Amino acid sequence: MDFSFTAEQTQLRRSIIEFAERELGDAAESDRAARLNRDAWKKCAEFGITGWPVPKAYGGAGLDPVTIAVGLEALGYGCRDNGLVFALNNHLWACTVYLVEHGTEEQKARFLPGLADGSLIGAHALTEPESGSDVLGMKTTAERHGDTYVLRGTKTFISNAPVADVFLTFARTGSEDSPAAGALSAFVVTADLPGFRVSRSWEKAGLRSTEMGQVEFDECRVPAANLLGAEGNGFNLFTSSIDWERSVLFASQIGVMERVLDDCVEHVRRRRQFGKPLGAQQAVRHRIADMKVRLELARLAMYKAAWRKREGHLAPLDAAIAKLAISESHLRSMLDAVQLHGARGYLTEFGVERELRDALAGTIYGGTSEIQRDIVAGLLGVPSS
Ligand SMILES: Cc1cc2nc3c(=O)[nH]c(=O)nc-3n(C[C@H](O)[C@H](O)[C@H](O)COP(=O)(O)OP(=O)(O)OC[C@H]3O[C@@H](n4cnc5c(N)ncnc54)[C@H](O)[C@@H]3O)c2cc1C
Structure with missing residues (x-):
């Protein structure tokens, strides 16, 4: 077993941290504005980030x-605008990677170059007002008419929706009583199709610079050529590609945890109370140690899942464990960071409270913590009824 990074990976890490710290703007301003920082998006695209998982043949880095x-x-470590990083992550893992894994040659040629160079922004339209954790309960339908599918329904809480061009969309092609898993299909829906519209934006507690919206499919005619995979195979696509969202997507949160830990160490070394540094108090030292332990365990879980993906395996158990461990650890450690900074942790000026707000959503999106626990128990053979 070898835990070291290659020379290229070490160099990549260094160059990204340097790039992010230098170029990626004012996180507090993006948070206040609740807008995607387009200039920073463009810089990330020029740096190649939007095309990292895309094969070189389609303009990515492969x-x-x-x-x-x-x-x-490294991006999570270097970039304090967590919303920007989340927008990039959604683009990569909830849209682009589906096309990389399941697209036909024609679909790849049509969509991947634009997604890779960041001129197209990707989004993932799965959740509905009445279907959140219960994915199979979705109501949006897609009915085939000749060489188009007509989509009807509403998708909500969609990250990037107000700014996105390409929506990886799930809809029901089988009837209400078809066997659940064979009833869903996946479509690549572009924002310019008639009958498609972003009907509202949502304001959020955290990750505010990832814009979020609700989209309507009102007799939206989608070319049959935009069906991803076979009709009725949507749930299989979802279960195979969601691993990415539950593992590699969370790598940036590891970077955030490390950055905030470094800030906390610096703070408890510098800040003095009762005639000595805060860090000389055992309760403070132990809090720091717990943050480090959480960081390292979360990191191991994430790299194990990423390694399984690299070896070409499905990794539902590892991905669920990684998602659960990282998101819960991240949230717990951001609460610790606020406490260690006292009033400065709570005031907006110092940015620590923003880290906590940004961490809140990780236990909800991509399947809640409760759903991850259910997946883990199910994969261990524990029956659910
Ligand atoms: C920041 C953010 C970004 C998002 N981005 C996207 C996106 O880009 N695309 C998209 O499609 N969706 C997105 N979502 C939606 C997200 O996937 C859903 O919020 C999530 O799946 C939970 O669904 P829900 O909010 O309807 O909660 P519900 O399903 O109503 O759950 C509410 C609570 O009940 C619990 N619960 C539900 N069922 C069970 C069960 N069987 N066992 C135990 N507990 C249960 C849940 O764990 C949760 O605590 C995003 C959400 C957030 C917060």
Whole structure:
């Protein structure tokens, strides 16, 4: 077993941290504005990030999952605008990678170059007002008429929706009583199709610079050529590609945890109370140690899942464990960071409270913590009824 990074990965990490710290703007301003920083998006695209998992033949970098995880961890460390990083992650893991894994040659040629160079922004339209954790309960339908599918329904809480061009969309092609898993299909829906519209934006507690919206499919005619995979195979696509969202997507949160830990160490070394540094108090030292332990365990879980993906395996158990461990650890450690900074942790001026707000959503999106626990128990053979 070898835990070291290659020379290229080490160099990638260094160059991304340097790039992100230098170029990626004012996180507090993006948070206040609740807007995607388009200039920073463009810089990330020029740096190649939007094309990391895309094969070179389609304009990407064709990086392997472990190297991408190294890159995203570094991005999370170097970039304080967590919403920007989340927008990039959605683009990569909830849209682009589906086309990489399941697209036909024609679909790849049509969509991947634009997604890779960042001129197209990707989004993932799965959740509905009445279907959140219960994915198979979705109501949006897609009915075939000749060489088009007519989509009807509403998708909500869609990251990037107000700014996205390409929506990886799930809809029901089978009837209400078809066997659940064979009833769904996946479509590549572009924002310019008639009958498609973003009907509202949502304001959020955290990750505010990832814009979020609700989209309507009102007799939206989608070319049959935009069906991804076979009709009725949507749930299989979802279960095979969601691994990415539950593992590599969370690499950036590892970077955030490390950056915030470094800030906390610096703070408890510098800040003095009762005639000595805060860090001389055992309760403070132990909090720091717990943050480090959480960081390292979360990191191991994430790289193990990324390694399994690199070796070409499905990794539902590892991905669920990684998602659960990282998101819960991240949230717990951001609460610790606020406590260690006292009032400065709570005031907006110092940015620590923003880290906590940004961490809140990780236990919800991509399947909640409760759903991950259910997946883990199910994969261990524990019956659910
Ligand atoms: C920041 C953010 C970004 C998002 N981005 C996207 C996106 O880009 N695309 C998209 O499609 N969706 C997106 N979502 C939606 C997200 O996937 C859903 O919020 C999530 O799946 C949970 O669904 P829900 O909010 O309807 O909660 P519900 O399903 O109503 O769950 C509410 C609570 O009940 C619990 N619960 C539900 N069922 C069970 C069960 N069987 N066992 C135990 N507990 C259960 C849940 O764990 C949760 O605690 C995003 C959400 C957030 C917060």
